[in-house]
Amino acid sequence: MVNTDLIPKYWYNIVPDLPKPLPPPRDPPDAEFSRIELLKKILPKEVLRQQFTIERFIKIPEEVRDRYAAIGRPTPLIRAKRLEEYLGTPAKIYFKYEGATPTGSHKINTAIPQAYFAYKEGVEHVVTETGAGQWGTAVALAASMYNMESTIFMVKVSYEQKPMRKTIMELYGGNVYPSPTDLTEFGRKVLKENPNHPGSLGIAMSEAIEYALTYGYRYLVGSVLDVVLLHQSVIGMEAIAQLEELGEEPDVLIGCVGGGSNFGGFVYPFIGAKKGKKYIAVGAAEVPKFSTGKYEYDFPDSAGLLPLVKMITLGKDYVPPSIYAGGLRYHGVAPSLSLLVREKIIEWREYGEEDIFEAAQLVMKTQGIVPAPETSHALRAVIDEALEAKKKNEKKVIVVNFSGHGLLDLGNYESIRKRIGSKK
Incomplete structure (x- = not known):
């Protein structure tokens, strides 16, 4: 019998324990629009709050702990x-x-809370990118747990190398596209410059964000940002x-x-x-x-x-x-x-x-x-x-x-x- 008491009750945030203050995100000096303000339009509110928190420990909602137990x-x-x-x-x-x-993989550890926070806000559709496919798979499953639709932009070279990942995402209910695509302005620009572009995570990320903005969906982030490392703790x-x-x-x-x-x-x-x-x-x-x-x-x-x-x-x-x-x-x-x-x-x-x-x-x-x-x-x-x-x-x-x-x-x-x- 698995001891579910070992599932933490709190996430750990390293930011207050860093040896130096973490340089804050900022807008480029020639910005035509505020990227920081844009985050408010694409991220679930609680995800955004946790991204900028300096709390050392953040309580994990019981609903999320229950989902953690359900996935092992x-x-x-x-x-x-x-x-x-x-x-x-x-x-x-x-x-x-x-x-x-x-x-x-580990990716489900942050997909579940991000999907949960989106669901609590009444969101019906979430969008993300994926490289090897682990993150996209996690988002597709987490979205299905809360009866939400999901769209995933998968780096083209991985899409071609790993067709079974695409199959699993689709079985979970996800809509999967090889990035760069012609579904976004940025994707069309990349394809115009190089029709055979293998794709990159940065490109897929850009397409996912543009797609979320265009249709008013919420974007779930798979790595890099502090809130993701927080959930993975x-x-x-x-x-x-x-x-x-x-x-x-x-x-x-x-x-x-x-x-x-x-x-x-x-x-x-x-x-x-x-x-x-x-x-x-x-x-x-x-x-x-x-x-x-x-x-x-x-x-x-x-x-x-x-x-x-x-x-x-x-x-x-x-x-x-x-x-x-x-x-x-x-x-x-x-x-x-x-x-x-x-x-x-x-x-x-x-x-x-x-x-x-x-x-x-x-x-x-x-x-x-x-x-x-x-x-x-x-x-x-x-x-x-x-x-x-x-x-x-x-x-x-x-x-x-x-x-x-x-x-x-x-x-x-x-x-x-x-x-x-x-x-x-």
């Missing part, structure tokens, strides 16, 4: 003993398994309680980073509780935000409809390569995470597809779980940390946010396997 929270904390044995490491490895949710809060039940003190905490929601949701509560000695954020080497991105004000979306935020960024016009870890293609990093990286409180690493494929295979063979390509980046860092502990004979406790399963990514893994095989 608390998610399991799994000891990866066979992986430890294979590596011959004295370290203990734990997976916080977010793949156990019906949508197969259920992961870290649960993990802290689960580790305490086991009598374990974590040394190393690891997560992959697209925009930063699963990493922040997992790691931030540990930072706030002063637990852990090392925090490692892992990105894709093909989208080198940490190594080459600049820390500056930039737009979260490609059209520049949202307010400028200060973050590590490759630039809003960056076109990412068509790597299979679609959730890691985003051009920027959440402002709070960017600040913590700059202050060297959080370390970073970047891995390429061949490295992460090797890690994914090892986890599959030892633990039997198929990780999402995004998650496999974090698992590569776990393996490296475990091998370092072996080299130094250190008994570390390594905990990773296993952000999603890869059962819908098998075609992508097969393509990577064939490509790697052809090089040998």
Whole structure:
């Protein structure tokens, strides 16, 4: 029997505990309209309030906690003993398994409250974008829970690579379109310049926002903004309680980073509780935000409809390569995470597809779980940390946010396997 008492009663907000004040969102100096005022038109009111709050803890509505329980929270904390044995490491490895949710990833943790707040306002239709498809899947399910319609703009290259994600979203009742589309002015502009544009998360985001504004719908945001990392803190809060039940003190905490929601949701509560000695954020080497991105004000979306935020960024016009870890293609990093990286409180690493494929295979063979390509980046860092502990004979406790399963990514893994095989 799952202990639902472990589902947190409060979300944790790291903003008041940051080492420096978080630079506020702002409008561009030559703005023809206020992007900050625009947020009031597209976000549910309570979502907007939580985005700008400085409260450390925010009570989770009981209706949302009930939905969390219904989708399988608390998610399991799994000891990866066979992986430890294979590596011959004295370290203990734990997976916080977010793949156990019906949508197969952590994304449902913020989709439910955002959909709930929209529903409470009488909203009948919500809109969003999605990269790899996990977020779109979560929004489609959350909207259906509250009898709302949903429209999802999916990055074209992922739409083509992951047709089963589209199928699931549609089965949940979502309307799914490959972005860029001809449904929006911005999409038509992109297609005019490049009819074969592979799409990007920034473009899909811009289309979703324009679509919501055009029809008076509400926009649900999947990553980057503080409110999303706030909702995702259920992961870290649960993990802290689960580790305490086991009598374990974590040394190393690891997560992959697209925009930063699963990493922040997992790691931030540990930072706030002063637990852990090392925090490692892992990105894709093909989208080198940490190594080459600049820390500056930039737009979260490609059209520049949202307010400028200060973050590590490759630039809003960056076109990412068509790597299979679609959730890691985003051009920027959440402002709070960017600040913590700059202050060297959080370390970073970047891995390429061949490295992460090797890690994914090892986890599959030892633990039997198929990780999402995004998650496999974090698992590569776990393996490296475990091998370092072996080299130094250190008994570390390594905990990773296993952000999603890869059962819908098998075609992508097969393509990577064939490509790697052809090089040998």
